[in-house]
Amino acid sequence: MSDRVLITGGANGIGAAIAARGRADGFDVVVADRAGGDVVVDLTDVDATRAALETELARGPITRLVNNVGAVFPAAVEEQRPEEMQAAWDLNVRPALTCMQALLPGMKAAGFGRVVNVSSRAALGKELRTAYSATKAALLGMTRTWALELAGHGITVNAVGPGPIATDLFERANPPDSPRTRAIVEAVPVGRIGRPEDVAHAVAYFLDSGSGFVTGQTLYVCGGLTVGLSE
Template sequence: MTDPTQRLLVTGGASGIGRAIAEEGLSLGWDVVVIDRDKASVGQAVTAGLSDPDATAAALDAALADGPVTRLVNNVGAVFPHSLEEQTLAEVDAAYALNLRCAVQCAQAVLSGMKAAGFGRIVNMSSRAALGKELRTAYTASKAALIGLTRVWALELGEHGITVNAIGPGPIATDLFTRANPADSPRTRAIVQSVPVRRLGTPGDIAHAAGYFLGDRAGFVTGQTLYVCGGMTVNNAPV
């Protein structure tokens, strides 16, 4: 059986930020398992639609068949960009199912293995939008909720050697971002100009931050949210 402290599970890891995190895990010498609706080309691929709890449960059983996982990145998510008037209740439910419920379900599945090992690292992928962003009712609510869960889990699990932290990406050049923010849109151009470093982030920027939180030496950092946003949150995030 593989050493559980060397196993990393990434949800939504077939592309974008998730793929970059999976690649980071491989570069750090970990065995990587990816669960995604699309077949991943990095690590062990488990294909499943994570918006469905039964499919998620089956995928987790497959991921854990080779032994416990003690490093988890809850990365999968969807945006559903609309104004309040246009946001449907079905989209709100879908955002919570994929962005939030899936994270709870994955954490519950790996928890016993982490406790048995006396070691665990959980990283929840939130968003800068958790601080507030137009056209993001469903998305912002679910991503802000992940920050709340991060703080609760950090308090509950610290005594077991398990740390829980969140990352809040700013605008990152991924397919998910460009679908919600077309390149020729004045709103998109305004976003780039509002970033103090004057560029969009890359998936690698987020993977680097995740690698830190997932590492052995990050055991005294828990319950924190790191905004990787090129400085966009300086005037918004609490000190």
């Protein structure tokens, strides 16, 4: 099997932490991101993404995939614009399918694959997140469907759902001086905001070759926010 792993949106934030952890774990990491990396491409452009991945796969198969790229588009329901909903779909959902389809032949040929979709705790519902929560919930449906379709090929498909994580993306959508942001952080049962490395650790478990009996699952990396009354 290949020890190569493709990480979308791996130039910054959570994606960069996942890439760093992958390298530390001995994987040959391939970052696809318009902001930089091994494959510099606008992942919302299907044709460009397919062409870039075809070039990369000519160097050898990639049997591990982390669909991490995404953006938030915060707005109240009456203010969420249709073009924002489309933009959320184009970045948060469609690249996952494009990359999956590109890598899948190599995974099937190897009889092995590990796929991790980075969703969000917001998929369970969060104010001001119509486009974001809808698209992140879509990733969970895809996760379960792909897990069922591909289990017989030795391919597992799982998801992680980060809660509040200290990244530039989180701070842009949740200004640090906002009472709403302070309330979010104070509600975390473990008493702190998450770090990108917390998410990378969860992803590393699903990428491991020893995780072959776990598929179709979602692991919330949220400090306990999805538990009981904290939800």
